[in-house]
Amino acid sequence: PEIVTKRVETELGDIINCHYDVIYMSAQKLVQNSLEHGYLVGSRGSVGSSLVAFMSGITEVNSLPPHYRCPECKYCTFDVPDGINCGADLPDAVCPQCGAKLDKDGFNIPFETFLGFGGDKVPDIDLNFSGEYQSRAHQYCIEMFGASHVFRAGTIGAVAEKTAYGYVKKYLAERNLTVSRAEENRLAAGCVDVRRTTGQHPGGLVVIPQENEIWDFCPVQHPADDIHTDIITTHFEYHSMEENLLKLDMLGHDDPTMIRMMEDMTGVDAQKIPLDDKDTMSIFVSSKVLGYEHDKILTEVGTVGIPEFGTIFTRGMLMDTKPTQFDTLIRLSGFSHGTDVWTGNADELIRSGTCTIAEVIGCRDSIMLYLLRKGLEPKMAFDIMEAVRKGKVAKGGFKDGWEEAMREHEVPDWYIESCRKIKYMFPKAHAVAYLMSAIRLMWFKIYRPPEFYAVYFTVRGDDIDYEAAVGGAAVARAHMEEVKRRLKEEKNAKDEDVLVSLQLVNEMLVRGYEFLPIELGKSRGSKYVVEDGKVRLPFSSLKGLGGAAADALEKVTIHGEEYISVEELQQASGVGSSILDRLRQVGALGDLPESSQVSFF
Numbered sequence: 397p398e399i400v401t402k403r404v405e406t407e408l409g410d411i412i413n414c415h416y417d418v419i420y421m422s423a424q425k426l427v428q429n430s431l432e433h434g435y436l437v438g439s440r441g442s443v444g445s446s447l448v449a450f451m452s453g454i455t456e457v458n459s460l461p462p463h464y465r466c467p468e469c470k471y472c473t474f475d476v477p478d479g480i481n482c483g484a485d486l487p488d489a490v491c492p493q494c495g496a497k498l499d500k501d502g503f504n505i506p507f508e509t510f511l512g513f514g515g516d517k518v519p520d521i522d523l524n525f526s527g528e529y530q531s532r533a534h535q536y537c538i539e540m541f542g543a544s545h546v547f548r549a550g551t552i553g554a555v556a557e558k559t560a561y562g563y564v565k566k567y568l569a570e571r572n573l574t575v576s577r578a579e580e581n582r583l584a585a586g587c588v589d590v591r592r593t594t595g596q597h598p599g600g601l602v603v604i605p606q607e608n609e610i611w612d613f614c615p616v617q618h619p620a621d622d623i624h625t626d627i628i629t630t631h632f633e634y635h636s637m638e639e640n641l642l643k644l645d646m647l648g649h650d651d652p653t654m655i656r657m658m659e660d661m662t663g664v665d666a667q668k669i670p671l672d673d674k675d676t677m678s679i680f681v682s683s684k685v686l687g688y689e690h691d692k693i694l695t696e697v698g699t700v701g702i703p704e705f706g707t708i709f710t711r712g713m714l715m716d717t718k719p720t721q722f723d724t725l726i727r728l729s730g731f732s733h734g735t736d737v738w739t740g741n742a743d744e745l746i747r748s749g750t751c752t753i754a755e756v757i758g759c760r761d762s763i764m765l766y767l768l769r770k771g772l773e774p775k776m777a778f779d780i781m782e783a784v785r786k787g788k789v790a791k792g793g794f795k796d797g798w799e800e801a802m803r804e805h806e807v808p809d810w811y812i813e814s815c816r817k818i819k820y821m822f823p824k825a826h827a828v829a830y831l832m833s834a835i836r837l838m839w840f841k842i843y844r845p846p847e848f849y850a851v852y853f854t855v856r857g858d859d860i861d862y863e864a865a866v867g868g869a870a871v872a873r874a875h876m877e878e879v880k881r882r883l884k885e886e887k888n889a890k891d892e893d894v895l896v897s898l899q900l901v902n903e904m905l906v907r908g909y910e911f912l913p914i915e916l917g918k919s920r921g922s923k924y925v926v927e928d929g930k931v932r933l934p935f936s937s938l939k940g941l942g943g944a945a946a947d948a949l950e951k952v953t954i955h956g957e958e959y960i961s962v963e964e965l966q967q968a969s970g971v972g973s974s975i976l977d978r979l980r981q982v983g984a985l986g987d988l989p990e991s992s993q994v995s996f997f
């Protein structure tokens with residue numbers, strides 16, 4: 397179709413003229429290598445805005461307008477019902493030429509949000525690899541370009557304001573000096589942003605052109621926090637060189653790992669899971685499909701444990717908005733990741749009836765698309781979007797002529813005021829990519845619950861509460877109340893993670909699924925496994941039992957020779973007495989005798 401041909405030609409013109417083709421091809425090879433090893437790759441940032449990136453397999457996000465296409469005869473049409481903003485919301489249809497069920501696709505994302513106009517933005521392709529596969533992906537990158545041309549991006553840790561204030565307080569105390577608050581602030585301000593240490597970007601690799609060496613750009617070093625590691629980082633912080641060098645962001649993420657594990661356990665191909673499954677979409681409004689309703693602790697919606705929508709804040713947004721369309725979910729993702737996009741902005745506009753959720757600003761791309769629909773000149777629409785999403789309008793207002801042009805084209809006052817409040821906005825392509833992962837995980841939560849919970853706790857179960865898991869829903873709820881009480885006294889990330897884990901334990905039990913206790917010969921080290929529709933707890937689910945000890949116990953109880961006493965078990969595994977005491981307390985040692993010695997009397 398002409399719309400596709402034009403888009404591809406426009407993108408390829410910018411990509412090749414600006415010599416960005418090497419960036420695309422590098423990313424394509426990295427993604428392909430991961431897929432060949434069975435791990436999906438999630439795209440971050442705006443790379444999903446590029447149709448060329450979609451067609452070359454770098455991203456799963458199709459940035460074309462909503463459309464139908466036939467998987468059999470290749471029939472395609474962009475003639476879709478009014479009011480549909482993304483393909484996932486299209487009604488089912490069959491091919492008029494061959495009768496096959498049509499595929500529904502397209503999320504309507506402008507290419508300019510990725511490369512600007514004429515390629516004036518350097519593309520930044522950020523990819524989420526499975527945490528299990530990330531190190532191999534990095535190794536493959538080194539194989540492609542050569543060990544002397546790939547380095548970890550170095551970071552520089554500077555003194556923060558609170559730390560600087562602490563330094564000043566200590567300095568004055570050691571010298572028995574008393575100064576005014578203003579002098580304390582002056583001294584602290586002098587310390588802020590002073591270089592404190594060096595580190596490494598979690599997934600950033602800097603690639604040096606083949607005709608150059610790293611020394612042409614900067615020195616290299618080991619990170620200060622681990623000088624004996626094999627990792628070598630750039631000495632200067634990456635941003636000082638980003639105009640000259642290619643950086644590949646290859647981050648580790650839990651979602652691809654969880655999806656791979658669920659595929660392995662169930663045999664289901666996650667890429668074939670529909671994005672518009674009615675039961676899956678119903679979870680955003682009600683938990684009824686999960687087998688419970690109006691639970692005081694779990695709330696009305698069923699998204700506990702689902703990335704993007706599992707927190708108390710995002711579940712509150714779901715209850716406020718009751719989304720039934722994929723397009724609305726994209727907006728909600730934008731609200732939750734943006735700064736001053738939802739609270740005190742979109743939420744007030746919706747609540748007051750000024751506009752609907754379909755009209756408020758959700759992601760950065762929607763600003764450009766909205767202004768183009770209103771008739772603004774494309775470059776101005778793009779520039780306004782860029783200024784709003786970076787918070788420049790919130791700081792310094794609109795540039796001369798922008799506001800006048802918006803009013804001239806009948807952009808309402810509430811929209812202009814909403815733009816003034818925003819300090820940061822999420823890219824639509826990023827929201828879509830994350831939502832695809834979330835929908836897939838939710839599908840497993842509905843249709844393959846034991847496997848979903850087993851995988852969730854294997855990947856994210858550091859904060860599992862063993863007593864709550866084996867004690868039942870009442871114990872889980874009692875423990876939850878205790879954690880909430882602690883959080884009221886003092887907020888801390890650890891307790892917040894424990895609370896989410898307890899909510900998921902509680903949900904699993906409320907749905908009628910059971911945990912099986914630790915049992916020698918059946919429990920793994922740290923992997924939760926499904927037995928007859930129940931989830932077997934691993935050794936690592938016990939507090940105080942670390943990964944090394946858990947793996948050692950799995951090795952001797954599942955893969956090792958038989959042992960006839962606790963004494964033999966300890967000798968074979970090498971674990972300490974305190975760990976065996978913990979296993980004894982929860983009855984995991986069963987009726988195993990303490991000693992191998994036979995008593996005659």
